[in-house]
Amino acid sequence: MSKGPKENEFTIKIANVNGTGSASANALLMKVFFRMGIPVVGKNYFPSNIQGLPTWYEIRVSGDGYLARSGRVDLLIAMNAETYQQDLHEVAPGGYLLYDSTWPRRKQLHRDDINVIGIPLSKMCNEHFDTARARVLMKNVAYVGAVAALLDLDMDIIRESLQKTFAAKKHLLDANQTAISLGYDYAKENFACPLPFRAKSIDKTSGHIMIDGNTATALGCLYAGATVGAWYPITPSTSVMDAFKNFCEKHRRDPDTGQRDFAIIQAEDELAAIGMVLGAGWAGARAFTPTSGPGISLMSEFLGYGYFTEIPAVVIDVQRCGPSTGMPTRTQQADIMACAYASHGDTRHVLLFPSNPEECFYMAVQSFDIAGRMQTPVIMLTDLDIGMNDWMCRDLQWDDGYERDRGKVLSPETLERMPRFHRYLDIDEDGIPYRTFPGDHPRGAYFTRGSGHNMYGAYTEDAGEYQEVVDRLRRKWETAKKYVPKPAMEYSEKYRTGIISVGSCDDAVREARDQLKATGVGTNYMRVRAFPFTNEVQNFLDTHDRIYVVEQNRDAQLRGLLLLETDVEQDKLVPVLHYNGLPLTADIVFDAVNEDLKKGVAA
Amino acid sequence: MSYISKPKVTHPGLPRNELGMTIREYEGGMSTLCAGCGHDSVTRALVQAAFELSIPPHRMAKLSGIGCSSKTPAYFLRQSHGFNSVHGRMPSVATGANAANRDLFFVGVSGDGDSLSIGLGQFAHAVRRNLNMLYVIENNGVYGLTKGQFSASADIGSTAKKGEENLQPPMDPCQLVISLGGSFVARSFSGDKEQLVPLLKAGLMHDGFAVVDVISPCVTFNDHEGSTKSYQYTRDHYHPAIFADYIPPSEEIRAQYDEGDAMPVTLHDGSQIVLRKADPDYDPGDVASAIEYLQRHRDAGEIVTGLLYIDEQKPEMHALNKSVAEPMSSLPFQRLCPGSGALKSLQDRFR
Numbered sequence A: 001m002s003k004g005p006k007e008n009e010f011t012i013k014i015a016n017v018n019g020t021g022s023a024s025a026n027a028l029l030m031k032v033f034f035r036m037g038i039p040v041v042g043k044n045y046f047p048s049n050i051q052g053l054p055t056w057y058e059i060r061v062s063g064d065g066y067l068a069r070s071g072r073v074d075l076l077i078a079m080n081a082e083t084y085q086q087d088l089h090e091v092a093p094g095g096y097l098l099y100d101s102t103w104p105r106r107k108q109l110h111r112d113d114i115n116v117i118g119i120p121l122s123k124m125c126n127e128h129f130d131t132a133r134a135r136v137l138m139k140n141v142a143y144v145g146a147v148a149a150l151l152d153l154d155m156d157i158i159r160e161s162l163q164k165t166f167a168a169k170k171h172l173l174d175a176n177q178t179a180i181s182l183g184y185d186y187a188k189e190n191f192a193c194p195l196p197f198r199a200k201s202i203d204k205t206s207g208h209i210m211i212d213g214n215t216a217t218a219l220g221c222l223y224a225g226a227t228v229g230a231w232y233p234i235t236p237s238t239s240v241m242d243a244f245k246n247f248c249e250k251h252r253r254d255p256d257t258g259q260r261d262f263a264i265i266q267a268e269d270e271l272a273a274i275g276m277v278l279g280a281g282w283a284g285a286r287a288f289t290p291t292s293g294p295g296i297s298l299m300s301e302f303l304g305y306g307y308f309t310e311i312p313a314v315v316i317d318v319q320r321c322g323p324s325t326g327m328p329t330r331t332q333q334a335d336i337m338a339c340a341y342a343s344h345g346d347t348r349h350v351l352l353f354p355s356n357p358e359e360c361f362y363m364a365v366q367s368f369d370i371a372g373r374m375q376t377p378v379i380m381l382t383d384l385d386i387g388m389n390d391w392m393c394r395d396l397q398w399d400d401g402y403e404r405d406r407g408k409v410l411s412p413e414t415l416e417r418m419p420r421f422h423r424y425l426d427i428d429e430d431g432i433p434y435r436t437f438p439g440d441h442p443r444g445a446y447f448t449r450g451s452g453h454n455m456y457g458a459y460t461e462d463a464g465e466y467q468e469v470v471d472r473l474r475r476k477w478e479t480a481k482k483y484v485p486k487p488a489m490e491y492s493e494k495y496r497t498g499i500i501s502v503g504s505c506d507d508a509v510r511e512a513r514d515q516l517k518a519t520g521v522g523t524n525y526m527r528v529r530a531f532p533f534t535n536e537v538q539n540f541l542d543t544h545d546r547i548y549v550v551e552q553n554r555d556a557q558l559r560g561l562l563l564l565e566t567d568v569e570q571d572k573l574v575p576v577l578h579y580n581g582l583p584l585t586a587d588i589v590f591d592a593v594n595e596d597l598k599k600g601v602a603a
Numbered sequence B: 001m002s003y004i005s006k007p008k009v010t011h012p013g014l015p016r017n018e019l020g021m022t023i024r025e026y027e028g029g030m031s032t033l034c035a036g037c038g039h040d041s042v043t044r045a046l047v048q049a050a051f052e053l054s055i056p057p058h059r060m061a062k063l064s065g066i067g068c069s070s071k072t073p074a075y076f077l078r079q080s081h082g083f084n085s086v087h088g089r090m091p092s093v094a095t096g097a098n099a100a101n102r103d104l105f106f107v108g109v110s111g112d113g114d115s116l117s118i119g120l121g122q123f124a125h126a127v128r129r130n131l132n133m134l135y136v137i138e139n140n141g142v143y144g145l146t147k148g149q150f151s152a153s154a155d156i157g158s159t160a161k162k163g164e165e166n167l168q169p170p171m172d173p174c175q176l177v178i179s180l181g182g183s184f185v186a187r188s189f190s191g192d193k194e195q196l197v198p199l200l201k202a203g204l205m206h207d208g209f210a211v212v213d214v215i216s217p218c219v220t221f222n223d224h225e226g227s228t229k230s231y232q233y234t235r236d237h238y239h240p241a242i243f244a245d246y247i248p249p250s251e252e253i254r255a256q257y258d259e260g261d262a263m264p265v266t267l268h269d270g271s272q273i274v275l276r277k278a279d280p281d282y283d284p285g286d287v288a289s290a291i292e293y294l295q296r297h298r299d300a301g302e303i304v305t306g307l308l309y310i311d312e313q314k315p316e317m318h319a320l321n322k323s324v325a326e327p328m329s330s331l332p333f334q335r336l337c338p339g340s341g342a343l344k345s346l347q348d349r350f351r
């Protein structure tokens, strides 16, 4: 259904070999569109490997602002001979394939319905650069130069971008500029530039940034005042802690003494990481751990402990492709069920679902507030697509009037005035008890135990006393609905057909809805942003006849959770599933909805 | 209600510590362990150590894993926060709690199952971090709470109650910790309070991870003939190598020690541990010779006890991190949040 390329509406895909330094050239190319004011997104499809395997970078340019994966390729830059055949097939009819014609492959790279552009990138770079490393690196920059000619990119912006990047390294600046010119001049001389689809400066990116979700999440943790971060490295979450560390080194260190206002602990495994977070939360610090699916599996015992003993903790699950190790560098939303009920026994966790890096920033802060208020672990579920790709987002804002919600913590002064303190009494009848920090006051002491305890915090094996506590935890769960973010909703009374989605599905669903609308199918839309589900979710289910639940996993986990946790007939919820590890496209949603509608007509 | 609280009886004649508190105020709930369990003696030794050191009870945090041994934090210092975590994972919780509030005294109680099997990884890494805490292993050679299976510290040839023989080699936590680069390693016996209390005090005051491996017999599952962790066997094979006296900073060293015989170690707060060797050839400051000594005596069937290794110079976790002096948990928010201005300017690099 997606339309052919046109001015400011096209997708470039670059096929590289990983470890050849293509990332910075590709990022430069992507940024040029952004700086020309054209909405853009860059997605990286990389192997679970350090050097030598194929990797692709996809840049979707969309003046109309559609920034999901497009699912088509209009210009393919084929820099990896090993994937030539695969790459050749991906080009949309009428599209272009650019390759390094130092080694001509006229026969191999031929398709009647596309245009092949050969540029002797290696040859030119070998002639202009001395060292082997420079030749490899500059080949990448040279194709950026060629694309600049083919798509009529703003050369001033390219120049400024290089100057900004290499301000301190004059020789690198010169080399890069030379490489750009090599590609640019060759394309200009040998091909009709620009191509029928091209870039044209507009003004749709001011007030925006290009940021990946892991960086935005780390910023959220920084701004929320998190002081303890514990983690065990795992793709695709690793860069959360990398970014947090960088921000902290800059903003949380005494410039004179070098003393740190933070502790980042690289744990021995995820069991330890979550244990550290719980220990720190128990002792009064804001603490978090970023991880991915395998880490959630390891954390499960402790997550149940945190739920039952009521300790705030923030877990960031940057989801990747399971089961097991799965495809660790590909995206999925398949941890929803595992997170919702992580651990044995009657355990349930508050989940937050950001849909893009901007929301990662705000929801990271919110995660700490909810964890503190509800005294429970909160899991924020992002995914590899959000976490590791550069998304265009509105500028992040901070309200200096923000105050942390540490929840019901009794101060030493209050404890001094109280005759006695009991940890798990439901004084306010909202299911949330009061807590104290170790060291604050002798009267605040209590014993935290994962074994049966009564409302006073004492050990129990008494049936009634035990049940009283788990029932109160259930009441607390109801209270959580007041604090979690409500779903994002687009609703008109006209429509009885709805779409529900979650997280990174958002852009593709929005685009699909526009496509559906253009064919006369109007839909309402609800993006779930949290678990527990609030009343708005139930209302949406009640007010629609047929609802498509779009998500990125095989087993329809969000749909399953809705069926378990709301009152809705099973048949009403039609699963729309995508789970091959690549981000969702609008076409997948559009086609699935159409197919189902057709079935309905036929029946 | 199944919570048992000990009747509080005030004894006007009871001695008071520097805080004016009696030892009663360092006690906890009534123990629910088997009568005669070694763990209860360790509990009493911990009470005495904290009392003698005049630690304000609420400034202490007591943590444990799972097991009979790990139940004991409920039985001492009722005015301290307690954390009975999950099996084998107490070191991580202690690490996080210590990261959040470095000003507390941390004491962890674990078992040989908790530390040497399921929790060996966390235990080893707490050693490597040199987490500032006292870590007590109540070592009985079995899993008490799950009814007497062999633990990783059971000796080859030691028999279970029903006669089954242990065939796998034991782990010695002391040798292990010394080889991992630990900074304080001691062994004692629940039945030797004279030796144990000063070791616990020294461990509490040590600036780093202080491991005290306490042979603590399980009367129900591992106190029979044929067991190498019984009271009788332990007494018969007891080999104190180093005596340690803990001397608070305010006190002068009064006892007379022969030169060359006594070795004072000064702790970060100015207090001292005076070591007296029973064996002239033992050097508790040397990794290689300590391990060699322990191995040699172990081969001879002896249980070497005392302060086996100490290095007061190793930096603990916060020193390595260059953490601020005050607890992270009480840093004011304004200091932690860079604010809207910084957010604006740091976003420049994303344009």
Ligand SMILES: Cc1ncc(C[n+]2csc(CCOP(=O)(O)OP(=O)(O)O)c2C)c(N)n1
Binding pocket: B066, B067, B068, B069, B070, B087, B110, B111, B112, B113, B114, B115, B138, B140, B142, B143, B144, B145, B146, B151
């Ligand atoms: C994950 C998990 N597995 C198993 C158990 C069962 N379990 C409880 S205590 C224990 C062994 C405790 O042995 P030790 O640490 O030596 O303590 P002791 O009872 O001997 O003092 C086991 C296996 C558990 N609580 N959690």
Ligand code: SF4
Binding pocket: B032, B033, B034, B036, B037, B038, B039, B068, B069, B140, B144, B145, B217, B218, B219, B220, B221
């Ligand atoms: S079973 Fe053994 S370890 Fe457990 S309480 Fe009884 S004597 Fe102590």
Ligand SMILES: [Mg+2]
Binding pocket: B067, B111, B112, B113, B138, B139, B140, B141, B142, B143, B144, B151
């Ligand atoms: Mg044991």
